[in-house]
Amino acid sequence: MWSSAVLSLRLRASCYQGNRRSLATVISGNKTSRLVRERLQQEVEKMRTLFSGFRPGLVVLQVGDRDDSNLYISTKLKAAAEIGIDAKHVRLPKTATQAEVLQSVLSVNANPSVHGLIVQLPLDSVNAMDTELITNAVSPEKDVDGLSCVNAGRLSRGELGGCFLPCTPSGCMELIRQTGVSVAGKHAVVIGRSKIVGAPMHDLLLWNHATVTTCHSKTPDLPAQVGRADVLVVGAGRAEMVRGEWVKEGAVVIDCGINHVPDETKASGKRVVGDVHYASANQRAGFITPVPGGVGPMTVAMLMENTVQSAQRFLLKNRS
Numbered sequence: 646m647w648s649s650a651v652l653s654l655r656l657r658a659s660c661y662q663g664n665r666r667s668l669a670t671v672i673s674g675n676k677t678s679r680l681v682r683e684r685l686q687q688e689v690e691k692m693r694t695l696f697s698g699f700r701p702g703l704v705v706l707q708v709g710d711r712d713d714s715n716l717y718i719s720t721k722l723k724a725a726a727e728i729g730i731d732a733k734h735v736r737l738p739k740t741a742t743q744a745e746v747l748q749s750v751l752s753v754n755a756n757p758s759v760h761g762l763i764v765q766l767p768l769d770s771v772n773a774m775d776t777e778l779i780t781n782a783v784s785p786e787k788d789v790d791g792l793s794c795v796n797a798g799r800l801s802r803g804e805l806g807g808c809f810l811p812c813t814p815s816g817c818m819e820l821i822r823q824t825g826v827s828v829a830g831k832h833a834v835v836i837g838r839s840k841i842v843g844a845p846m847h848d849l850l851l852w853n854h855a856t857v858t859t860c861h862s863k864t865p866d867l868p869a870q871v872g873r874a875d876v877l878v879v880g881a882g883r884a885e886m887v888r889g890e891w892v893k894e895g896a897v898v899i900d901c902g903i904n905h906v907p908d909e910t911k912a913s914g915k916r917v918v919g920d921v922h923y924a925s926a927n928q929r930a931g932f933i934t935p936v937p938g939g940v941g942p943m944t945v946a947m948l949m950e951n952t953v954q955s956a957q958r959f960l961l962k963n964r965s
C-alpha cells in the first residue's frame with residue numbers, strides 16, 4: 646500500500662518533469678564585466694611599470710544633472726578608479742550653451758594626457774543642442790563611445806579593428822560569446838535602430854557573419870520577426886514588450902532595456918525591468934540576460950576596455 650503510493654508519486658513527478666522545459670541559462674553581466682575589469686587592471690599595471698607611472702586618461706563630460714546619468718557616471722568613475730584609469734568628471738550646468746559644450750570637447754581633444762572622451766547622453770540642457778554636432782566634435786582617436794561618424798562609418802563597413810566599438814553593443818557581443826553560441830550563419834534579430842544600441846548592434850552581428858533583421862517602431866508583426874531569431878537583441882525602451890511566447894525555443898536573448906516601473910513593495914516605489922518579459926522568456930530561451938545585472942555592467946566594462954585600447958594606441962604612436 647505504502648510503496649504503491651510512493652510509486653504513484655514518483656510517476657507523477659517524472660511526468661511533470663517530462664512536460665516541463667528547463668529554464669534558460671542566465672548570462673551574468675556582473676560576472677563577465679568583473680572578469681573584463683580584472684584583465685584590464687592587470688594590463689594597466691603593466692603599462693604603468695613599462696612606461697614609468699603612465700596611466701590611461703578618461704574624461705566623462707556631462708551637461709546638466711539627470712539622476713540616471715549621475716548613476717551611470719558614478720559607476721564608470723568607480724570602475725575606472727579600480728582599474729587604474731585616471732578618470733575625470735567634467736560637469737557643465739544646464740544653462741551651458743552649445744558653444745560652451747563644444748569648447749569643452751575641443752579642450753579635452755587637445756589634452757594629450759586624456760585618451761578617451763565621452764559625452765554622456767542625453768544632454769540635459771535648457772538650450773537647444775545639436776547632439777550629433779557635439780558627439781562628432783570628439784576626436785575619433787579619443788571617441789571611446791564609438792559614436793562619431795568616423796567610428797560608426799568604419800563599423801558599418803566592417804572595419805572592426807580600426808574603430809572604437811560602441812560600448813553597449815560591444816558588451817552584448819561579449820555576452821553572446823560567453824554562451825559558446827557562434828552567431829555566424831545564424832539569424833539575428835535586433836529591435837531598435839538608435840545610434841547607441843540598435844544600429845551598431847546590427848553592424849556588429851552582420852560583420853560577425855549573422856544574417857540580421859533590424860526592427861523598429863514601424864515594423865509590422867514584431868512577434869513573427871522575433872520568432873525567427875536564433876539571437877535576439879532588444880533595445881527599444883519599452884518595459885517588458887517582448888513576450889516569452891514570441892521567442893524561438895533555445896534562442897539567445899540579450900535585453901538592453903532599462904525601464905523603471907512602479908513597485909509598491911520597494912522602498913523607492915519603483916524597480917528596473919528590461920524590454921523583455923523575463924519570466925516568460927526564461928521558459929523558452931536557451932540563454933537570457935537579466936535586468937539589472939546583464940548588459941548594463943558590460944557597457945561600463947567595454948568603456949574601460951576602449952579607454953585602455955586608446956591609451957595603448959597612444960603609447961604605440963608616441964613612445965616606441
Ligand code: NAP
Pocket residue numbers: 813836837838839840841842843860861862863864867880881882883886901902903904940941942944
Ligand atoms: P531610443 O533612442 O529611444 O531608440 C529606441 C528604438 O526602439 C528606436 O529605434 C525605436 O524605433 C524602437 N522602438 C521603440 N518602440 C518600439 C516598438 N514598439 N516596436 C519596435 N521598435 C520600437 O533608445 P536607446 O537609446 O536605443 O535605448 C533603448 C533601451 O536600451 C532603453 O531602455 C535604454 O535605457 C536602454 N539602454 C541601455 C543601455 C545599457 O547599457 N544597458 C545602454 C543604452 C540604452 P524608431 O527608430 O522607429 O523610433
Ligand code: LUD
Pocket residue numbers: 717720763764765766767790812813903917936937938939940941942944945
Ligand atoms: N551616453 C551611455 N547614455 C545612457 N546598469 C550608459 C548605462 C550603466 N554617451 C553615452 O552608459 O554608454 C553611454 N554613452 N549609456 N548607459 C545607458 C546609456 C549614454 C546603462 C546602465 C548601466 C550605463 C548600469 O550600470 C546597471 C545594471 O543594468 O545592472 C544598474 C541599472 C539600474 O538602473 O539599477
